[in-house]
Amino acid sequence: xxxxxxxxxxxxxxxxxxxxxxxxxxxxxxxxxxxxxxxxxxxxxxxxxxxxxxxxxxxxxxxxxxxxxxxxxxxxxxxxxxxxxxxxxxxxxxxxxxxxxxxxxxxxxxxxxxxxxxxxxxxxxxxxxxxxxxxxxxxxxxxxxxxxxxxxxxxxxxxxxxxxxxxxxxxxxxxxxxxxxxxxxxxxxxxxxxxxxxxxxxxxxxxxxxxxxxxxxxxxxxxxxxxxxxxxxxxxxxxxxxxxxxxxxxxxxxxxxxxxxxxxxxxxxxxxxxxxxxxxxxxxxxxxxxxxxxxxxxxxxxxxxxxxxxxxxxxxxxxxxxxxxxxxxxxxxxxxxxxxxxxxxxxxxxxxxxxxxxxxxxxxxxxxxxxxxxxxxxxxxxxxxxxxxxxxx
Amino acid sequence: xxxxxxxxxxxxxxxxxxxxxxxxxxxxxxxxxxxxxxxxxxxxxxxxxxxxxxxxxxxxxxxxxxxxxxxxxxxxxxxxxxxxxxxxxxxxxxxxxxxxxxxxxxxxxxxxxxxxxxxxxxxxxxxxxxxxxxxxxxxxxxxxxxxx
Ligand SMILES: [Zn+2]
Numbered sequence: 001x002x003x004x005x006x007x008x009x010x011x012x013x014x015x016x017x018x019x020x021x022x023x024x025x026x027x028x029x030x031x032x033x034x035x036x037x038x039x040x041x042x043x044x045x046x047x048x049x050x051x052x053x054x055x056x057x058x059x060x061x062x063x064x065x066x067x068x069x070x071x072x073x074x075x076x077x078x079x080x081x082x083x084x085x086x087x088x089x090x091x092x093x094x095x096x097x098x099x100x101x102x103x104x105x106x107x108x109x110x111x112x113x114x115x116x117x118x119x120x121x122x123x124x125x126x127x128x129x130x131x132x133x134x135x136x137x138x139x140x141x142x143x144x145x146x147x148x149x150x151x152x153x154x155x156x157x158x159x160x161x162x163x164x165x166x167x168x169x170x171x172x173x174x175x176x177x178x179x180x181x182x183x184x185x186x187x188x189x190x191x192x193x194x195x196x197x198x199x200x201x202x203x204x205x206x207x208x209x210x211x212x213x214x215x216x217x218x219x220x221x222x223x224x225x226x227x228x229x230x231x232x233x234x235x236x237x238x239x240x241x242x243x244x245x246x247x248x249x250x251x252x253x254x255x256x257x258x259x260x261x262x263x264x265x266x267x268x269x270x271x272x273x274x275x276x277x278x279x280x281x282x283x284x285x286x287x288x289x290x291x292x293x294x295x296x297x298x299x300x301x302x303x304x305x306x307x308x309x310x311x312x313x314x315x316x317x318x319x320x321x322x323x324x325x326x327x328x329x330x331x332x333x334x335x336x337x338x339x340x341x342x343x344x345x346x347x348x349x350x351x352x353x354x355x356x357x358x359x360x361x362x363x364x365x366x367x368x369x370x371x372x373x374x375x376x377x378x379x380x381x382x383x384x385x386x387x388x389x390x391x392x393x
Numbered sequence: 394x395x396x397x398x399x400x401x402x403x404x405x406x407x408x409x410x411x412x413x414x415x416x417x418x419x420x421x422x423x424x425x426x427x428x429x430x431x432x433x434x435x436x437x438x439x440x441x442x443x444x445x446x447x448x449x450x451x452x453x454x455x456x457x458x459x460x461x462x463x464x465x466x467x468x469x470x471x472x473x474x475x476x477x478x479x480x481x482x483x484x485x486x487x488x489x490x491x492x493x494x495x496x497x498x499x500x501x502x503x504x505x506x507x508x509x510x511x512x513x514x515x516x517x518x519x520x521x522x523x524x525x526x527x528x529x530x531x532x533x534x535x536x537x538x539x540x541x
Contacts, residue, residue, distance in 0.1 A: 151481040157471055164469045168515075264491065
């Protein structure tokens with residue numbers, strides 16, 4: 001049995017829209033999401049009545065001890081359908097990590113199977129008042145009892161354990177990481193909708209950034225924002241009649257390798273092993289290899305993810321990511337800088353990666369358009385537990 | 394303001410709430426014993442406790458609580474300089490570590506380090522468990538240098 005994805009090239013992105021990325025939005029998140037979806041549908045040259053499928057992965061990572069309200073902190077596709085007061089042929093939510101990848105995978109399968117013809121994939125991100133991951137809990141139940149009573153709380157601290165082990169094992173330093181973060185911000189500073197528009201960063205600013213959970217500083221984490229990205233997908237046949245050059249889904253892989261012992265979700269050995277499994281699945285699924293990818297958009301919401309994804313997908317060897325990113329001349333992986341990623345845009349959970357793949361492959365990247373690009377990948381979350389989607393022209 | 398007033402106003406670290414899976418762990422911890430689940434079929438140890446043994450997938454699962462020596466090695470760490478839990482703000486900076494217990498490869502416990510200076514942090518540092526008061530009758534494992 002072949003591991004090749006039979007629907008490769010059958011489903012295309014045909015339009016997009018992006019809201020401004022702001023710390024505090026001018027409108028409620030639900031309103032902003034509806035508006036962005038309408039703009040994406042118009043961008044695709046379609047009328048809202050053509051849309052017969054909706055999906056998202058609505059997970060919001062900051063509990064803060066508060067309840068989540070649909071339309072305010074999160075926006076599900078069910079909420080969108082309720083507001084539009086329509087009966088879609090297909091409506092589905094993605095559960096799990098790698099939310100935007102998971103949504104695209106669901107949409108692709110729905111269109112390839114004929115369950116829907118035109119699907120809107122959206123992702124709405126919210127920046128809550130107060131500190132993003134701060135939590136006033138007095139008691140720790142369930143899984144929290146193994147972390148919170150130890151003063152261990154929040155994804156940056158989880159990443160810090162992974163990053164320390166990586167640094168110690170391979171010799172990576174913050175000077176190495178400065179290249180990643182300064183590069184992301186340089187690209188983001190050119191991007192009109194970025195939170196960091198016109199605000200590049202110097203190496204010295206990075207190296208003197210305030211530490212949260214050493215070795216993770218403020219600037220190793222993307223900044224929490226409110227914003228929405230939306231995409232319209234349809235079949236290759238229907239895409240031919242629409243105004244923009246289609247960008248096809250070429251295949252994908254998802255990681256589901258949780259650690260079997262211990263508390264943090266991203267133990268280095270497990271991320272490396274699970275990530276390489278995801279890489280094998282991706283290349284078998286797409287029939288491509290890392291050398292053939294023109295626009296590798298690796299995930300960077302926490303800066304060490306850049307190394308871990310590049311290594312997992314075979315752009316470089318295990319433990320060499322931190323050296324690989326230093327040389328833009330020989331490192332195709334550095335084209336992740338073109339869109340700025342999460343570090344250059346804000347905490348948009350994989351939207352910057354997918355969007356940059358789309359814009360570059362559709363020839364819509366404006367001043368930063370690369371020449372002759374035909375393939376891209378967009379990653380989200382940790383290689384071992386997230387997802388990656390490959391695109392082609 | 395007196396010291397007592399300050400400490401009363403200060404938020405406390407989160408207190409663990411024992412449940413069906415964890416009650417025995419916290420009962421033993423309160424007696425100063427660190428334990429993990431151990432599969433009665435294959436001997437594989439689990440921490441934190443789980444429903445099904447990943448080692449053998451025995452059905453029905455048969456886990457027992459088995460004490461460990463409390464000795465292990467520093468696997469990785471982070472120095473918390475900005476606590477996201479208010480009850481730990483007064484302790485910053487403090488070190489949270491993953492300690493690999495000597496009983497089984499990959500068997501790691503997350504806990505604070507006690508009295509380990511930052512310049513002594515190194516992969517493989519020998520550590521041993523101690524317990525600190527966790528409130529409401531609970532005891533929380535922390536790790537100190539094995540040679541101290
Ligand atoms: Zn077993």
